[in-house]
Amino acid sequence: MRIAIAGGGLGGLTLARILHRHGIGAVVYEREAGRSARSQGGMLDLHPESGQHALDRAGLIGRFESEARPEGEEHRILDPAGRTLVHHLPRPGSFAGRPEIDRTVLRDLLLDSLPDGTVAWQRRLVAAAPRPGGGFELEFDGGHRAGCDLLVGADGARSAVRPLLTDVRPAPVSIVVELTVSDVARRHPELADLVGPGNLWAMGVRQVLSAQRLGDGDLRVGVSLPADRDLDACRSKRGLLEMFAGWDPGLTALIEAADGPPAPHRIEAMPTGTGWAHRPGVTLVGDAAHLMPPVGEGANQAMLDAAELAGELAAEPSDPGAAIRAYEKAMFARIHPIAARSARVHAMMLSPTAAEDIVRFFTPKHAGVD
Numbered sequence: 352m353r354i355a356i357a358g359g360g361l362g363g364l365t366l367a368r369i370l371h372r373h374g375i376g377a378v379v380y381e382r383e384a385g386r387s388a389r390s391q392g393g394m395l396d397l398h399p400e401s402g403q404h405a406l407d408r409a410g411l412i413g414r415f416e417s418e419a420r421p422e423g424e425e426h427r428i429l430d431p432a433g434r435t436l437v438h439h440l441p442r443p444g445s446f447a448g449r450p451e452i453d454r455t456v457l458r459d460l461l462l463d464s465l466p467d468g469t470v471a472w473q474r475r476l477v478a479a480a481p482r483p484g485g486g487f488e489l490e491f492d493g494g495h496r497a498g499c500d501l502l503v504g505a506d507g508a509r510s511a512v513r514p515l516l517t518d519v520r521p522a523p524v525s526i527v528v529e530l531t532v533s534d535v536a537r538r539h540p541e542l543a544d545l546v547g548p549g550n551l552w553a554m555g556v557r558q559v560l561s562a563q564r565l566g567d568g569d570l571r572v573g574v575s576l577p578a579d580r581d582l583d584a585c586r587s588k589r590g591l592l593e594m595f596a597g598w599d600p601g602l603t604a605l606i607e608a609a610d611g612p613p614a615p616h617r618i619e620a621m622p623t624g625t626g627w628a629h630r631p632g633v634t635l636v637g638d639a640a641h642l643m644p645p646v647g648e649g650a651n652q653a654m655l656d657a658a659e660l661a662g663e664l665a666a667e668p669s670d671p672g673a674a675i676r677a678y679e680k681a682m683f684a685r686i687h688p689i690a691a692r693s694a695r696v697h698a699m700m701l702s703p704t705a706a707e708d709i710v711r712f713f714t715p716k717h718a719g720v721d
């Protein structure tokens with residue numbers, strides 16, 4: 352069986368790795384030119400029951416523990432006046448919680464675990480046509496072609512594989528603006544102290560200013576806004592600072608200190624409850640299957656999808672159709688409540704009462720809930 356995985360993000364690479372451990376080969380077709388073609392973004396906290404579980408299945412949990420930063424779990428929640436509302440301190444050196452790891456480090460860890468040639472770089476899938484005898488004929492940007500018996504769409508938010516299974520399209524849910532303060536401890540020690548070794552969120556009225564310490568010493572600063580705000584106003588530091596007028600200068604210094612111009616992105620999500628009727632020879636994992644508002648679950652669930660799909664394919668090598676059906680049934684049941692909760696938390700973060708809501712959320716009644 353020839354397995355083609357479209358997309359070499361965390362979902363696609365985890366799938367290829369676990370299949371490889373079961374002796375099942377796959378080719379990952381990735382649109383980027385190489386592993387360092389694009390910044391992979393900030394940190395992720397990997398949850399024991401999903402991201403860490405998948406790494407265990409991938410035989411990489413030991414490497415993860417040597418690369419992860421449990422201290423990155425520390426987080427502070429402030430109000431616009433700079434008052435601390437919540438300060439969470441993890442147990443020193445503990446991997447019991449949700450240790451953070453840089454996305455680049457995690458992706459490299461997965462890439463290094465695959466046999467040479469598993470990833471075909473610079474292969475952006477543009478079309479997949481069903482073949483009369485089953486499977487798909489794949490067409491890539493630039494005219495390359497390949498065939499496969501099973502196509503797995505792990506190609507993220509704007510998946511090219513998804514339309515083979517559903518007409519549902521993602522819709523905008525918010526705007527996230529990204530900035531970087533490089534070498535923060537040396538260049539801006541006051542900001543390093545403000546944020547600490549993990550995350551900071553400052554909750555305003557329908558706007559959030561956040562910052563995250565990366566393992567390489569940079570600080571990633573983020574601004575979250577409702578989807579109806581003007582994207583162009585987010586393209587300059589001055590425009591952003593106007594939105595944060597009246598906030599504590601110690602907080603807005605996070606924007607002022609940023610290295611380059613802000614990078615705004617529209618964040619989209621698929622409707623909660625999205626599913627599809629099984630179609631032989633094709634399925635989806637990760638954001639391609641269930642793009643959710645970003646509140647800490649997407650990458651974890653993408654990796655768990657990969658582990659579960661690989662497990663089903665390894666258990667039913669002679670009947671991939673049954674394996675995919677079993678994977679999809681379990682995945683839909685698992686994802687729907689997580690997607691619903693992610694949508695609720697995301698709406699809460701951008702609500703007029705976000706600061707009070709978030710404090711309530713972090714009281715013991717909710718402890719352990721994402």
Ligand SMILES: Cc1cc2nc3c(=O)[nH]c(=O)nc-3n(C[C@H](O)[C@H](O)[C@H](O)COP(=O)(O)OP(=O)(O)OC[C@H]3O[C@@H](n4cnc5c(N)ncnc54)[C@H](O)[C@@H]3O)c2cc1C
Binds near residue numbers: 358383394636639
């Ligand atoms: C601002 C923000 C913060 C987030 N924070 C967190 C967090 O803290 N924790 C968490 O768990 N999740 C978080 N997420 C969600 C997380 O990033 C995604 O859910 C996760 O990356 C999904 O993994 P994936 O492998 O499905 O897709 P992706 O990571 O998007 O990977 C898809 C891959 O496919 C490639 N590709 C795309 N189209 C094609 C094509 N046509 N042909 C070939 N290749 C293609 C892409 O180049 C990419 O490498 C966050 C998301 C955002 C936007």
